[in-house]
Amino acid sequence: xxxxxxxxxxxxxxxxxxxxxxxxxxxxxxxxxxxxxxxxxxxxxxxxxxxxxxxxxxxxxxxxxxxxxxxxxxxxxxxxxxxxxxxxxxxxxxxxxxxxxxxxxxxxxxxxxxxxxxxxxxxxxxxxxxxxxxxxxxxxxxxxxxxxxxxxxxxxxxxxxxxxxxxxxxxxxxxxxxxxxxxxxxxxxxxxxxxxxxxxxxxxxxxxxxxxxxxxxxxxxxxxxxxxxxxxxxxxxxxxxxxxxxxxxxxxxxxxxxxxxxxxxxxxxxxxxxxxxxxxxxxxxxxxxxxxxxxxxxxxxxxxxxxxxxxxxxxxxxxxxxxxxxxxxxxxxxxxxxxxxxxxxxxxxxxxxxxxxxxxxxxxxxxxxxxxxxxxxxxxxxxxxxxxxxxxxxxxxxxxxxxxxxxxxxxxxxxxxxxxxxxxxxxxxxxxx
Amino acid sequence: xxxxxxxxxxxxxxxxxxxxxxxxxxxxxxxxxxxxxxxxxxxxxxxxxxxxxxxxxxxxxxxxxxxxxxxxxxxxxxxxxxxxxxxxxxxxxxxxxxxxxxxxxxxxxxxxxxxxxxxxxxxxxxxxxxxxxxxxxxxxxxxxxxxxxxxxxxxxxxxxxxxxxxxxxx
Amino acid sequence: xxxxxxxxxxxxxxxxxxxxxxxxxxxxxxxxxxxxxxxxxxxxxxxxxxxxxxxxxxxxxxxxxxxxxxxxxxxxxxxxxxxxxxxxxxxxxxxxxxxxxxxxxxxxxxxxxxxxxxxxxxxxxxxxxxxxxxxxxxxxxxxxxxxxxxxxxxxxxxxxxxxxxxxxxxxxxxxxxxxxxxxxxxxxxxxxxxxxxxxxxxxxxxxxxxxxxxxxxxxxxxxxxxxxxxxxxxxxxxxxxxxxxxxxxxxxxxxxxxxxxxxxxxxxxxxxxxxxxxxxxxxxxxxxxxxxxxxxxxxxxxxxxxxx
Ligand code: NA
Ligand code: NA
Numbered sequence: 053x054x055x056x057x058x059x060x061x062x063x064x065x066x067x068x069x070x071x072x073x074x075x076x077x078x079x080x081x082x083x084x085x086x087x088x089x090x091x092x093x094x095x096x097x098x099x100x101x102x103x104x105x106x107x108x109x110x111x112x113x114x115x116x117x118x119x120x121x122x123x124x125x126x127x128x129x130x131x132x133x134x135x136x137x138x139x140x141x142x143x144x145x146x147x148x149x150x151x152x153x154x155x156x157x158x159x160x161x162x163x164x165x166x167x168x169x170x171x172x173x174x175x176x177x178x179x180x181x182x183x184x185x186x187x188x189x190x191x192x193x194x195x196x197x198x199x200x201x202x203x204x205x206x207x208x209x210x211x212x213x214x215x216x217x218x219x220x221x222x223x224x225x226x227x228x229x230x231x232x233x234x235x236x237x238x239x240x241x242x243x244x245x246x247x248x249x250x251x252x253x254x255x256x257x258x259x260x261x262x263x264x265x266x267x268x269x270x271x272x273x274x275x276x277x278x279x280x281x282x283x284x285x286x287x288x289x290x291x292x293x294x295x296x297x298x299x300x301x302x303x304x305x306x307x308x309x310x311x312x313x314x315x316x317x318x319x320x321x322x323x324x325x326x327x328x329x330x331x332x333x334x335x336x337x338x339x340x341x342x343x344x345x346x347x348x349x350x351x352x353x354x355x356x357x358x359x360x361x362x363x364x365x366x367x368x369x370x371x372x373x374x375x376x377x378x379x380x381x382x383x384x385x386x387x388x389x390x391x392x393x394x395x396x397x398x399x400x401x402x403x404x405x406x407x408x409x410x411x412x413x414x415x416x417x418x419x420x421x422x423x424x425x426x427x428x429x430x431x432x433x434x435x436x437x438x439x440x441x442x443x444x445x446x447x448x449x450x451x452x453x454x455x456x457x458x459x460x461x462x463x464x465x466x467x468x469x470x471x472x473x474x475x476x477x478x479x480x481x482x483x484x485x
Numbered sequence: 486x487x488x489x490x491x492x493x494x495x496x497x498x499x500x501x502x503x504x505x506x507x508x509x510x511x512x513x514x515x516x517x518x519x520x521x522x523x524x525x526x527x528x529x530x531x532x533x534x535x536x537x538x539x540x541x542x543x544x545x546x547x548x549x550x551x552x553x554x555x556x557x558x559x560x561x562x563x564x565x566x567x568x569x570x571x572x573x574x575x576x577x578x579x580x581x582x583x584x585x586x587x588x589x590x591x592x593x594x595x596x597x598x599x600x601x602x603x604x605x606x607x608x609x610x611x612x613x614x615x616x617x618x619x620x621x622x623x624x625x626x627x628x629x630x631x632x633x634x635x636x637x638x639x640x641x642x643x644x645x646x647x648x649x650x651x652x653x654x655x
Numbered sequence: 656x657x658x659x660x661x662x663x664x665x666x667x668x669x670x671x672x673x674x675x676x677x678x679x680x681x682x683x684x685x686x687x688x689x690x691x692x693x694x695x696x697x698x699x700x701x702x703x704x705x706x707x708x709x710x711x712x713x714x715x716x717x718x719x720x721x722x723x724x725x726x727x728x729x730x731x732x733x734x735x736x737x738x739x740x741x742x743x744x745x746x747x748x749x750x751x752x753x754x755x756x757x758x759x760x761x762x763x764x765x766x767x768x769x770x771x772x773x774x775x776x777x778x779x780x781x782x783x784x785x786x787x788x789x790x791x792x793x794x795x796x797x798x799x800x801x802x803x804x805x806x807x808x809x810x811x812x813x814x815x816x817x818x819x820x821x822x823x824x825x826x827x828x829x830x831x832x833x834x835x836x837x838x839x840x841x842x843x844x845x846x847x848x849x850x851x852x853x854x855x856x857x858x859x860x861x862x863x864x865x866x867x868x869x870x871x872x873x874x875x876x877x878x879x880x881x882x883x884x885x886x887x888x889x890x891x892x893x894x895x896x897x898x899x900x901x902x903x904x905x906x907x908x909x910x911x912x913x914x915x916x917x918x919x920x921x922x923x924x925x926x927x928x929x930x931x932x933x934x935x936x937x938x939x940x941x942x943x944x945x946x947x948x949x950x951x952x953x954x955x956x957x958x959x960x961x962x963x
Contacts, residue, residue: 070587071565072565072568073580074564074565074568074569074577074580074584075564075583075584075587075588076563076564076584076588077562077565078562078563079587079591086591094719094720095598095718095719095720097602097714097717097718097719097720098714098721099598100601100602100603100624100627100717101602101624101706101717101719103550103595104546104623104624104626107545107546107549107550108542108543108545108546109542109829110538110832112545113511113541113545116508116511116548117512117515120508165835208834208838210831210832210835213831213834213835214831216855217854218671218702220671221855223856224834224856224859225856225860287839288839289839289840290836290841291519292519292841293828293832293835293841294832294835295515295832296516299515299516299519300516300519302516303516322505325505325509328508329501329505330555330556330561332508333552333553333555333559334556334561334562334563336549336552337549337552337553337556337562339549347705347721350705351665351705351721394702395702395704398671398673429565430565439563440563445566446563518827522826526803535812535815535825535827538827539810601717602717605716605717609716609736609774610713610716610734610735611734611735612734613733613734613810613811613812614812616734616812620713
């Protein structure tokens with residue numbers, strides 16, 4: 053075995069072993085990377101530069117901001133009012149709040165374009181809501197994290213932009229168009245599964261729908277709704293970027309909580325910030341240390357090796373499509389999204405086009421695959437954020453997410469084998485794809 | 486032991502204070518930058534500051550690493566505990582000590598390598614938008630947080646060892 | 656990487672493999688292989704996967720040892736106390752590509768490489784990727800139209816100065832958010848050389864290019880001292896020779912790439928406006944130039960004098 057092969061083994065097996073031995077994941081990735089660097093006779097400087105790089109990112113900044121917004125809305129009584137409003141609208145059906153969660157992410161996650169930011173914002177807001185309404189915390193978290201993947205498919209999505217660059221000048225506009233339907237398809241399949249689970253677990257139904265009650269709640273929660281509206285309109289109209297919108301949303305919810313609803317004072321606000329730091333403490337360090345791990349994987353060409361491995365295995369179209377998905381899913385389990393897209397695209401795209409998958413359809417497949425990877429252990433940023441905002445252990449979340457993984461795989465297979473799901477809309481508006 | 490714990494409580498509170506301030510500053514600076522983009526034309530004092538992104542991100546690195554130290558003391562870092570129910574309790578305690586030792590080793594890497602990187606890079610490179618500041622400060626969060634993690638993990642280690650030996654006496 | 660070579664040097668590249676700089680890197684690799692009979696291999700890591708140019712340079716300065724060679728854009732060396740090298744990124748300095756290559760092949764080259772060597776890295780060769788120009792969402796045909804526009808700049812004080820000098824307001828947006836920011840209108844415009852402008856599909860959201868050609872995108876290839884110590888003297892000489900050959904290759908390819916780019920962009924709907932008279936632009940940035948050439952006036956004048 054080549055020395056690189058041994059280094060890869062040390063890195064991956066070492067990491068899995070440390071995690072199994074109960075070492076905190078944030079440190080397990082770091083220590084496995086140190087072992088790998090030691091074997092390669094490289095200095096540990098990389099540990100420092102990559103740790104900093106992992107958190108020195110403006111798009112990541114949206115996560116602390118949205119978590120703060122959620123905490124303030126929770127403490128300041130905004131969340132309660134939004135729950136009451138949502139309840140009045142969908143409380144009459146089984147799993148109503150789960151549906152709200154899924155639909156919210158289609159729009160809100162679409163705006164932020166980041167599954168991490170969507171889980172931070174919608175999760176911090178809705179998980180406590182759902183728990184209060186009688187849903188299990190693990191189910192609520194599972195719904196939140198899986199639906200956040202819609203945000204990657206629904207434009208604008210930064211990861212799609214990265215893919216287009218990696219694919220060598222694919223039209224971003226066309227790929228954006230291509231994302232709407234698959235995103236909706238994912239939402240629908242998640243809704244079907246949530247409905248079934250809600251029936252099975254017999255989640256409580258609220259009162260029957262009454263238009264009078266709905267308008268009453270709407271009036272009460274108008275200030276709270278405005279917070280969400282500010283973010284959405286601000287980003288869509290180009291007043292600010294998604295990350296910036298999160299900071300503005302914090303200030304707005306602060307203002308409403310303190311001046312309008314008056315449920316928050318300076319002292320409790322100071323405590324809310326402490327609560328945010330507690331949540332962030334678990335998440336941000338993981339972004340830092342898993343960046344060292346990702347760097348080592350990249351340095352050792354793991355994504356290239358994995359992607360190249362399948363290029364000569366078979367020429368059967370169906371088998372190849374499945375293999376491409378499998379490789380991306382496995383890479384997604386251990387790596388973050390952007391590096392996979394950048395490294396695997398140039399290798400897998402020619403293979404995909406050779407069996408008749410267009411670059412646009414492949415882009416959508418790639419994004420969904422990597423999105424699923426964000427929800428899987430051992431390295432899954434969104435899974436970690438979900439755990440941090442809900443306080444549910446990751447193994448419990450994973451267990452509760454099992455049916456949703458199935459829903460996502462079904463969606464993935466549909467995308468892979470039915471090109472029209474991705475290509476119908478872009479063709480409709482005139483892109484030649 | 487009690488006296489040490491009180492000192493560590495103070496350290497915890499101080500680090501928490503710094504993290505909160507960093508978070509609040511980040512929110513305010515980002516909002517200020519947005520506001521500056523629109524009203525900066527009319528109110529010169531309110532110009533979108535060039536340094537906003539670099540300062541916000543640097544503060545975030547301090548918040549991220551120092552908060553990690555807080556989570557070390559609180560024991561809230563995410564870990565897999567699904568095998569726990571199948572393992573003997575004693576083995577779990579031994580594994581806890583094993584994890585403590587690894588984190589201790591990593592904190593020493595953070596301190597030593599972090600300081601090295603910060604000084605070698607810092608001595609030659611300046612922030613793009615704040616030429617008065619060297620990039621020492623961009624990397625300094627690592628060794629500083631390393632020191633705090635080192636202190637807190639030593640405390641945790643002492644506690645875990647005590648727990649294990651207490652059981653042995655019985 | 657997996658190879659039978661005695662030494663493998665890692666070359667980090669910010670752009671994709673099929674970009675101009677990616678091609679130059681591959682050509683360099685071939686030359687190194689040939690000149691050393693395969694004893695030295697180059698492991699090219701494209702698309703910024705190992706980090707941005709400055710992140711990699713920081714790693715080189717700190718002796719991280721993971722990256723041995725990189726291409727660093729000269730203007731990014733402003734913060735690394737390399738004023739002479741950084742001045743090659745100043746606006747409206749180069750009149751043409753030939754002007755740049757005249758500088759890169761004159762004795763001024765030694766002054767530049769001497770300055771870089773203070774960082775603990777050695778300059779190998781120069782690189783050039785054509786002029787950078789502004790592009791906008793809305794139609795812009797004249798310098799007056801730029802006033803009041805929000806223009807994205809990387810956190811680069813010189814670019815900020817240019818934009819302010821032209822009456823625009825510089826806005827810091829990270830490169831990952833640029834496409835969507837142009838689409839939604841957070842910014843009205845940005846600036847890039849033509850090839851990345853096409854590759855990133857910016858023409859879809861900001862098709863109006865004003866060919867003001869404010870700076871010539873140029874860079875130097877550098878090798879870390881740590882990497883140099885891994886090579887024998889002959890091997891290092893071979894690497895230097897290969898870099899020179901890659902430089903020649905780059906010089907030939909660059910003009911052609913730009914021409915091809917213009918054609919295919921025009922097909923895709925980009926609108927180009929030529930700038931006949933650059934005087935108003937040059938006047939607008941006079942202060943930036945004075946400010947950034949303090950202490951290196953003689954060097955700068957020597958660069959300017961090579962125009963003819
Ligand atoms: Na959601
Ligand atoms: Na994963």
